[in-house]
Amino acid sequence: MASRRTAAIARSLSTGLAGRRVFCNHQARNPWREAIRAISTSPAPNPGASDASAGGSGSRKRTFNVTKADAQPTISKHHKITFDDKRVSVPWEEGKTSTFQHIWLRDHCQCATCMHPQTKQRQLDTFSIPLNIRPSLVEPRDDGLYIEWWGDHQSQYTWEWLHRHSYAPRLEKYISVQRKLWGQEVANDLPTVKYDDVMASDAGVAEWTSKIETYGFCFVDGVPVTPEATEEVVQRIAHIRHTHYGGFWDFTADLKMKDMAYTNLALPAHTDTTYFTEPCGLQMFHLLEFEGTGGESLLVDGFRAARMLRDEKPESFRTLSTVRIPTHASGNEEVSIEPYTPFPVFNHHPVTGELVQVRWNNEDRATMDRWADLEDVEKFYQAIYDWNEVLKRSDGEFRQQLEPGKALIFDNWRVLHGRGAFTGHRRMCGAYIARDDFHSRLRLTNYGREEILMGL
Ligand SMILES: C[N+](C)(C)CCCC[C@H](N)C(=O)O
Numbered sequence: 279m280a281s282r283r284t285a286a287i288a289r290s291l292s293t294g295l296a297g298r299r300v301f302c303n304h305q306a307r308n309p310w311r312e313a314i315r316a317i318s319t320s321p322a323p324n325p326g327a328s329d330a331s332a333g334g335s336g337s338r339k340r341t342f343n344v345t346k347a348d349a350q351p352t353i354s355k356h357h358k359i360t361f362d363d364k365r366v367s368v369p370w371e372e373g374k375t376s377t378f379q380h381i382w383l384r385d386h387c388q389c390a391t392c393m394h395p396q397t398k399q400r401q402l403d404t405f406s407i408p409l410n411i412r413p414s415l416v417e418p419r420d421d422g423l424y425i426e427w428w429g430d431h432q433s434q435y436t437w438e439w440l441h442r443h444s445y446a447p448r449l450e451k452y453i454s455v456q457r458k459l460w461g462q463e464v465a466n467d468l469p470t471v472k473y474d475d476v477m478a479s480d481a482g483v484a485e486w487t488s489k490i491e492t493y494g495f496c497f498v499d500g501v502p503v504t505p506e507a508t509e510e511v512v513q514r515i516a517h518i519r520h521t522h523y524g525g526f527w528d529f530t531a532d533l534k535m536k537d538m539a540y541t542n543l544a545l546p547a548h549t550d551t552t553y554f555t556e557p558c559g560l561q562m563f564h565l566l567e568f569e570g571t572g573g574e575s576l577l578v579d580g581f582r583a584a585r586m587l588r589d590e591k592p593e594s595f596r597t598l599s600t601v602r603i604p605t606h607a608s609g610n611e612e613v614s615i616e617p618y619t620p621f622p623v624f625n626h627h628p629v630t631g632e633l634v635q636v637r638w639n640n641e642d643r644a645t646m647d648r649w650a651d652l653e654d655v656e657k658f659y660q661a662i663y664d665w666n667e668v669l670k671r672s673d674g675e676f677r678q679q680l681e682p683g684k685a686l687i688f689d690n691w692r693v694l695h696g697r698g699a700f701t702g703h704r705r706m707c708g709a710y711i712a713r714d715d716f717h718s719r720l721r722l723t724n725y726g727r728e729e730i731l732m733g734l
């Protein structure tokens with residue numbers, strides 16, 4: 279774990295070359311090796327099943343890999359809690375012993391004077407704690423560990439909190455997101471929720487956000503065919519993320535904004551806003567009006583496609599995990615947006631190595647004029663040709679003509695979207711939601727605030 283973490287930290291540090299527009303494939307230590315096993319694909323519940331009633335807000339328990347499947351935060355009946363001049367040792371019934379340094383425990387005191395009871399922020403002045411602080415009393419009690427500190431402060435830590443935050447050793451590890459990767463067959467059982475459920479309760483939002491996390495997209499059935507109702511339903515997840523396109527958009531092929539989305543041209547599978555340091559997290563589309571031909575929508579599961587590229591063309595997967603691609607949005611005269619640094623197509627979690635984000639928009643790719651060496655140019659083009667070939671496979675494409683009343687929302691960090699060329703009048707509305715705002719709502723509605731606060 280330490281070497282992997284070191285490699286990941288080394289890689290994440292080396293990607294932070296601020297100021298220089300570097301996109302050459304710096305020789306980080308095998309980031310793609312960590313990604314090899316990290317595109318999590320786990321069985322997920324049946325997408326069609328509506329569990330708004332059963333789901334309920336806060337009903338899902340977060341799953342953790344504890345040392346034993348049934349490990350409970352129960353202290354050992356046979357071994358005593360001890361402490362020396364540096365640390366407290368807590369032996370658990372599961373056979374592990376956690377060590378907590380005194381300074382760490384004091385700094386993490388959960389009492390109402392150290393942790394603001396409403397804002398959940400630390401109000402203790404950490405730097406007022408003597409670095410050599412130690413307890414005058416350590417006492418196990420039914421509801422947790424009670425400590426009296428020199429300088430007469432008292433702290434109490436529940437057993438569940440100590441077990442959850444044990445760091446030496448880590449007792450509870452988070453299991454990867456249980457995603458279901460899909461191809462064309464997803465059309466047979468589309469992840470869908472009911473507008474009324476979403477508007478009526480947080481349980482409905484829990485079901486909706488859970489399906490977006492699992493499948494990378496979800497339809498909302500029964501949305502009134504107005505921009506107002508569409509704006510209202512997307513805000514059931516979070517506030518809208520504003521960009522130079524505005525907040526909530528209602529657009530047609532009038533080139534009102536100088537972007538090809540505002541034309542009737544075909545758009546190949548892409549992710550949006552690759553020119554922002556943080557691409558938008560979710561994107562909603564609701565077709566309001568259409569009299570014409572063509573214009574069908576396309577979705578491709580970028581995580582499934584990435585796994586296929588990794589398995590079939592590992593060198594191309596590695597290239598697209600390391601070569602940084604400059605991007606821009608400069609069609610509108612008052613705007614020219616670039617990220618603070620270019621990013622690769624495949625972006626991995628700096629610690630777990632898991633694939634967390636696909637950034638791919640060939641239309642918004644800027645000039646690539648900085649290469650570590652010449653053959654990287656051919657390697658890059660080979661890699662994007664291989665990637666494009668995978669994206670274009672019909673068994674990975676979900677194509678559907680959107681219809682009024684059925685809004686589509688998708689994870690722009692995972693799912694690529696596109697559309698066919700069209701003729702006639704076509705009016706579409708929708709909005710972006712930032713990734714962290716989506717994750718906040720997903721976790722709170724599915725696990726409940728108490729569970730989330732316990733883990734912070
Ligand atoms: C705002 N609205 C969704 C209508 C258009 C956005 C244009 C997105 C741009 N082509 C990109 O790929 O980021």
Ligand SMILES: O=C(O)CCC(=O)C(=O)O
Nearest residue numbers: 539545550695696697706
């Ligand atoms: O008009 C559509 O269906 C999609 C437009 C699009 O791809 C975008 O706005 O990024």
